[in-house]
Amino acid sequence: MEEEDPLFYPFASHLDWKVVCWAVQEGIGHKAFDRLLAIPGVREHLGLQYHNIRSLHQTIDSIPAWAKWQSTHLSFHDKPQHKHELHYRNPLDAIQALLGNPAHARDIVYKPSTIFSDSTHSTRIYNEMWSGRWWHAVQGAYVALVIIASNKTQLTRYLSVDKVLKEELSVKEASSRTQRLFHESLCIILEPLKEAGRTGVEITGGDGLVRLVFPIIAYYVADYPEQFLAMCSKYGTCPKCKARADQLAEVQQFAHRTQSWTTSVINEANTNTNSNAAFCQHCMAQDIAGGVFELFWLDFPLCNIHLAITSDNGWSGMGQIGGKERKHMARVLLGCLIGKVPGDVIQAYCSLLDFIYLAHYPTHDDTTLQYMQKALEDFHQHKEVIINLGVREDLDIPKFHSLQHYLENIKNFGTTDNYNIEMFERNEKPQMIAWLTRREKVSSFQSYLKMSMEDEEEEFAHSMFGDQRLLLTKRPHQARCHILNVIQDHNCQGFKKDLISYLNSQLPDPHSRGQL
Ligand SMILES: [Zn+2]
Structure with missing residues (x-):
């Protein structure tokens, strides 16, 4: 049995913690875990402080969370009895947690x-977001770029209009209701960012410095159908520019959809119409979805929500298959087509594949961007064969059109790996909030331990105790590991245990204080 070590508090020891880590990260079934611990002697031999999954969860729950979940509900004046639940966390807390994490300090x-x-x-390079043009354009102070990401499968499940209400609404009304729910929910969730983006918020970085940081929404990453929802654009048009549905196959550049333009159309519809149907019709005539009265992205400083590119590159209808597998399937399919279809089809297919592979480069420069441009031009040159063969009547396909926006996006925001939807995907589970919070706590504790146990932090620790400020009170776990580093550097090991015990006793939640 391992000796108790305060470093692992609220866990009893290294082994006690490692078993927690394994159970949570591997998703071990609750009943299976309880049966393991029920085997006589297992708990005693391993020195585990929990006797079942419930008490294991209680121990994890006692780790301070980076933010509290809040709940509210939305309802609409025509159906006030229908309440839509909304669970969310303050985005400013998320920014503080990310920037304040010592594990990220140097990055x-x-x-x-x-x-x-x-x-x-002479040749500019684009890779991380900070190398793109957009950040240069907004820069004036310390900026925290905020990326909003959502996943359609989960979004429609959680934002959908429930069954009872659906029976009372027409199909059109239900779809409008979903649009309003989406925008009004995001209005509530993102509200704290408006003021913070204008006046800045003091944030303690993982390096211990307090900076006045301005959180600015940079872009929205979403699957294709959701981009329409977010931009409030009519389904089947382009959510980024003003290309009409019958212009999507054209090579020319169209003017961007802007915040002020979309707002002006909605306001115009509000003033000139007196029924929901007329409002909707007025908006749709200008390629704007007709269900939204209040756009979530209004009134954000400097922000004209930019759309990132989706990962699936137009290979649709493949359900759960990830972007990577789709790319590889496309490559294999090309081999199968050679000799069986006209040369122009192969050319068009090849140039599209080239474009997709180039679009995934982790770094671009002017030359590689020209390769992308060339691949796109080749595609346009050969695409007519698809119509000539009678495969389709037209090529006004939003996903093909969206390829035109890739180069501009890479120049503005860096390479596409910065805004790939796969990065933001989370699995869904029952009791999602508790599950999610526990996983986050386990991973944050893991990162805290990594920091605490690393010896190579000498330089870092010295910088902490130079003329810079260290905030102990707000982030006890981080403060603890900063101090541990310094103690190790100064070789005063005897002091360590008492200091950790003291700091543990200062944790905000009285239930999380235990015997050391
Ligand atoms: Zn467009």
């Missing part, structure tokens, strides 16, 4: 840079 970038391939500064 956080607050200011943009322009990078070139050599000292002549």
Whole structure:
């Protein structure tokens, strides 16, 4: 049995913690775990402090959370009896947690840079977001770029209009209701970012410095159908620009949809119509979805929500298959087609594949961006064969059209790996909030331990205790690991245990204080 070590508090020992980590991260079934612990002697031999999954969860729950879940409900004046539940956390807390994490301290970038391939500064390189043009354009102070991401499968499940209400509404009304729910929910969730984006908020970084940080929404990452929802654009048009549904196959550039333009159309519809149906018709005539009265992205400083590109690149109808598998399938399919279809089809297919592979480069420069442009031009040159063969009547397909926006996106926001929807996908489970919070706590404790146990932090620890400020009270776990590093550097090990015990006793939740 391992000796109790305060470093692992609220867990009894290293082994006690490792078993928790295994049970949570591997998703071990509750009953199976209880049966394991019920085997006589297992708990005693391993020195585990919990006797079943419930008490294991209680121990995890006692770790301070980075933010509290809040709940509210939305209802609409025509059906006030129908309440839609909304569970969310304050995005400012998320920003504080991410920037304040010492494990990220050396990787956080607050200011943009322009990078070139050599000292002549003739070829610019694009990779991380800070290398793109957009950040340079908004920069004036310390900026925390906020990315909003959502997943359609989960979003429609959680934001959908419930069955009872659906029976009372027409199909059109139900779809409008979903649009309003989406925008009005995001209005509530993102509200704290408005003021913070204008006046800034003091944030303690993982390096211990307090900075005045301005959180600015940079872009929205979503699957294709959701982009329409977010941008309030009519389904089947382009959510980024004003290309009409019958212009999507054209090569020319169209003017961007802007916040002010969309708002002006909605306001115009509000003033000039007196029924929901007329309002909807007025908006739809200008390629704007007709169900939204209040757009979630209004009134954000500097923000004209930008859309990132989806990961699936137009290979649709493949359900659960990830972007990577789809890419590989496409490559294999090309081989199967050779000799069986006209040369132009192969050319069109090939140029599309080239474009997709190039679009996934982790770094681009002007030359590789030209390759992408060339692949796109080749595709447009050969695409007519699809119509000539009678496969389709037209090529006004939003996903094909969206390829035109890739180059601009890479120049503005860096390469596509910065805004790939797969990065943001989470699995859904029953009792999602508790499950999610526990997983987050386990991973944050893991990162705290990693910091605490690393020896290589000498330079870092010295910088902490230079002329810079260290905030102990707000983030006890982080403060603990900063201090541990310093103690190790100064070789005063005897002091460590007492200090940890003291800091543990200062944790905000009285239930989380235990015997050491
Ligand atoms: Zn477009």
